[in-house]
Amino acid sequence: MPQYRTFTAADAVAYAQEFGGLANPACLVDAQEVGDGNLNLVFKIFDSAGVSRIIVKQALPYVRCVGESWPLTLDRARLEAQTLVEHYKHSPQHTVQILHYDPALAVMVMEDLSSHRIWRGELISGVYYPQAATQLGEYLARTLFHTSDFCLHPHDKKAQVARFINPEMCEITEDLFFNDPFIDHARNNYPAELEAQVAALRNDDDLKIAVAGLKHRFFSAAQALLHGDIHSGSIFVAEGSLKAIDAEFGYFGPIGFDIGTAIGNLLLNYCAQPGHFGPRDAAAFREQRLQDIRELWLTFAERFETLARTETRDAALAYPGYAARFLQSVWKDAIGYCGTELIRRTVGMSHVADLETIEDDEMRVACISHAIELGKYLILIAGQVENVEQFIARVRQKG
Amino acid sequence: MPQYRTFTAADAVAYAQEFGGLANPACLVDAQEVGDGNLNLVFKIFDSAGVSRIIVKQALPYVRCVGESWPLTLDRARLEAQTLVEHYKHSPQHTVQILHYDPALAVMVMEDLSSHRIWRGELISGVYYPQAATQLGEYLARTLFHTSDFCLHPHDKKAQVARFINPEMCEITEDLFFNDPFIDHARNNYPAELEAQVAALRNDDDLKIAVAGLKHRFFSAAQALLHGDIHSGSIFVAEGSLKAIDAEFGYFGPIGFDIGTAIGNLLLNYCAQPGHFGPRDAAAFREQRLQDIRELWLTFAERFETLARTETRDAALAYPGYAARFLQSVWKDAIGYCGTELIRRTVGMSHVADLETIEDDEMRVACISHAIELGKYLILIAGQVENVEQFIARVRQKG
The missing domain is CATH 3.30.200.20 (Phosphorylase Kinase; domain 1)
Incomplete structure (x- = not known):
């Protein structure tokens, strides 16, 4: 060796x-x-x-x-x-x-994927890939379904869980998503102007209890082999093509975490639009992002349910109606994890170019503030949002 | 070797x-x-x-x-x-x-535990151990808390999950609890008189979807190192003493499974009382069992919360109020798993002496029927029962 x-x-x-x-x-x-x-x-x-x-x-x-x-x-x-x-x-x-x-x-x-470009950069530049959201939904449905209890033999699932135990990389997520932004921590990094808004995250009982629940499920809900870091910088796109890369955070965790990370990065781009374009274009790109989120979720859910109907191996989980019920819990988890992605990318250590490249200081701070507020709001209401239309309506309400 | x-x-x-x-x-x-x-x-x-x-x-x-x-x-x-x-x-x-x-x-x-006796036999004979339920609650709180994400370092927890992967024994539970009783299966074993009642379990959408959810969490919710089979035949008692034995089903699973199994075996004994005693004694022993269930749950929850308050190592899960919130989900899981224990012990392969030793055929069948109906009811209402007083009231309603 x-x-x-x-x-x-x-x-x-x-x-x-x-x-x-x-x-x-x-x-x-x-x-x-x-x-x-x-x-x-x-x-x-x-x-x-x-x-x-x-x-x-x-x-x-x-x-x-x-x-x-x-x-x-x-x-x-x-x-x-x-x-x-x-x-x-x-x-x-x-x-x-x-x-x-x-x-x-x-x-x-x-x-080699030189024919492709990183999706985040394209989203920032306003280059639209009309199939990307659907393809991402398809990727998530196929990878997560086939590594879940619906599909794997229980012996195989248990062996895979052991094979994919990933303590060091999980610890990074455990700290950066669920701890740092909600306490006073040296790794945090946010505009000084937002100190009061960030400080308010630290003492909000409902928020901290909800975040504890999300962290607890990240620790313990071994539902499927996640990508573990499926943000728009881990995705290559080209016309009609999408490829996920960079899966070093892969482990068996809650399916909603991957969905929430993906949706969260589209929302970060949504929040950043006024920093990159004039009002008219920014509004149009925002609508594109909301449409992307709708397509991502609806494709994921529809494909997952179809796979569940046709390829579920477990006799109990195959019962008609169960997959739809399970997807409701995934959806609610996804909204919560989406909220934590918004907050850890604005308050925490690791930021996104969508927001960081906004040149005007005041505008950048306003966009970051919007993302923090939206993230907090989504974590708090995660249990009450029944479907993606309600989700989009709630995001619009928040500006 | x-x-x-x-x-x-x-x-x-x-x-x-x-x-x-x-x-x-x-x-x-x-x-x-x-x-x-x-x-x-x-x-x-x-x-x-x-x-x-x-x-x-x-x-x-x-x-x-x-x-x-x-x-x-x-x-x-x-x-x-x-x-x-x-x-x-x-x-x-x-x-x-x-x-x-x-x-x-x-x-x-x-x-050697020759000074002790198996709890199931004592429960059947009407020998009361006033501290047993409290001690069982204490055992469950201490073992489950200390092997949970509240207490273990995340690296250690992940290593322990891998070390306790138990595919063959889990498969027995997966089949006998969550599959067999709800389908027509050769391993099932119930009185012919109850064919219609048992057949009704197989086509009840709400029931089958709820059972699928319980099985899915048994597969995927690695919350703590369970005993995995903590029925009254796995418990030795003596005056002032209780000892758990027979943990070959141990693995990292949903905490509610252990709680539900323990409560379920007290309820099986509750259902069996009219088969062993006259109406007056049977009613008194039934009250004892309901009191046992109350003490078991309240002790477990109080001890777990106290441990969470004083010994939680994870900073996010330590937030005041989170442990109580988590215990609500454990409680609801426990009611569901309790229901599956009642059904698998009456319809499925493996029975309990509480019911099997009832000599009068008609009475035995009536008690078994009661247990099946109660089990089904508990699975269906698990999400709506807020606390142990409501639980006891619901059990009383069902006869």
């Missing part, structure tokens, strides 16, 4: 030649490190014509922006590769293909 | 001498196999004065009543011993002490 070493560009080329599955691997001649995340090296491997053909991604043993002071398990490369391989089985159209991975080197080789 | 072999009485004596922890092991001279279960050999080990000093329990690789045609994993001995060792850490007063176990031989050596 090879020992871990940090790859150079030359290492990455050699590795891609060996494990990239190309007919003529010698054509791969160059690599460029393009990782903009904090946790990994990402090499694009180019052929002699300068075309990117393969991606080599290696986990670093620490958080890059902080340096070696925040060590992070290399085992996340195994968990990411395994999650993507498992999701690819169930949704090959919408999951990046893993060609090879090595747990000791914490490295994986995967298909 | 020793290879598995079925113990003879002489093997059991020799094993107890080696691993029983006695100062003078040579005093152990004789063994008697007393197992009345279907899954294990249980040897009492006697000293030369004829006093039982130690128990040696060995798992058989098949279900004894059926013979070798129903093989059953020997790994359950490891799971039982580990569960009891873990529970003993948190509730030594109310958990049988494991002195030694060997996973390869599927054998464990444990303290």
Whole structure:
């Protein structure tokens, strides 16, 4: 077994030649490190014509922006590769293909997606992909259904739960989503002008009890193999195509967490619109986001129910009407988790470009404030919103 | 490592001498196999004065009543011993002490409880142990709290979940509780007179959807390390003492399952009273059982909340009011699981002596019918019963 070493560009080329599955691997001649995340090296491997053909991604043993002071398990490369391989089985159209991975080197080789762009950037620029929301709903339905108790044999499910136990990465979510923004914490990062609004999150009994419930279900509700971090920066889009990447937070958790994260990032973009466009365009893009959320949820729910009707293996869970009942609880969880995503991306450590790139200071603060208020509101009303139309009406009420 | 072999009485004596922890092991001279279960050999080990000093329990690789045609994993001995060792850490007063176990031989050596009697037999005979219900509530609060997300570090919890994955034993519960009684199945076993009542369970949409929800949470809600089979036959009592035994179904599941199983067995005894005593005594014993249920739940909830207030390690779950909110969901789960226990013990394969030993055929069938109806009713109303007083009132309404 090879020992871990940090790859150079030359290492990455050699590795891609060996494990990239190309007919003529010698054509791969160059690599460029393009990782903009904090946790990994990402090499694009180019052929002699300068075309990117393969991606080599290696986990670093620490958080890059902080340096070696925040060590992070290399085992996340195994968990990411395994999650993507498992999701690819169930949704090959919408999951990046893993060609090879090595747990000791914490490295994986995967298909190049240079023809695609990161969805978040496109959402910020106002480039609309009319099929993206539907395709994301399809991805979530297929991956989450096929790794749930509806579909897996109970023995297999239990073995998979053990295989995907992901303590270090889950701990990041446990802290950054459910703890930091609701207490006074050094990792928090928000505009000083919003101090009073943020302070109010710390002493709201109903809010803190609701967040405790969401954290408790994140700890204990092993419903399906989640992507675990399915925000718009973990999604590549092209015309008619969508591919999920970056699944290092994969573990068996509450289905509503993935749905809520996805919806939450569309809402963050919704909140940011007045910072990027004039009133008329901003209003139109906001309507697009609400329409995206409607399509995402309706597609997810419809596909999940169809799969439940036709492919449920468990005799009790197959009873007509049960999947619809279960999806009601997923929906309510999703609204709560969506709220926590809005708050952790504005008050907590890790922010989104949708809001951060707003140039006008006052406007940026106003948009961030809107997102915080909307997040808090959604966490509080999660149990009372029956369907996506009500959800959209409530979001509109909040401005 | 020793290879598995079925113990003879002489093997059991020799094993107890080696691993029983006695100062003078040579005093152990004789063994008697007393197992009345279907899954294990249980040897009492006697000293030369004829006093039982130690128990040696060995798992058989098949279900004894059926013979070798129903093989059953020997790994359950490891799971039982580990569960009891873990529970003993948190509730030594109310958990049988494991002195030694060997996973390869599927054998464990444990303290002798000859001074105690099985609670079920005492409940049937009308022998009242005024502290038993309180002590059971205490046992459940301490064991379930200390193995929950309130108390365990998230890394430790995840490792424990993996260590206690128990597919074969869980499958028995999954089938016998949540499938068989609600379909036409060869393993079911109920009086022919009740065919119509039992058949009505199979087509009741609300009931089947509620049972699917209970099964789904049994699959996926890893809230705490359950005993997994805490019925009155798994509990030894003596004056002022209660000890849980037989934890081979231990795994991380929904806390309400243990609570519901315990309450359910008190209700089965409640239903059986008219079959064992005249109207006046039966009514008095029934009141005792309702009082037991009240004390069990109130003790459990009060102790769990106290532990949550003083020993919760998770910062978010420690927020004042969250534990009480969580216990509301446990209570509702418990009512549902209590209902499934009543039905699986009357319609399903595995019955209880409370009902089976009623000599008068007509009376036995009437008591069984009452239990089935009560079980169905509890499953259906589980979400609407706010507290134990309402629960008792509802049980009284049903006769």
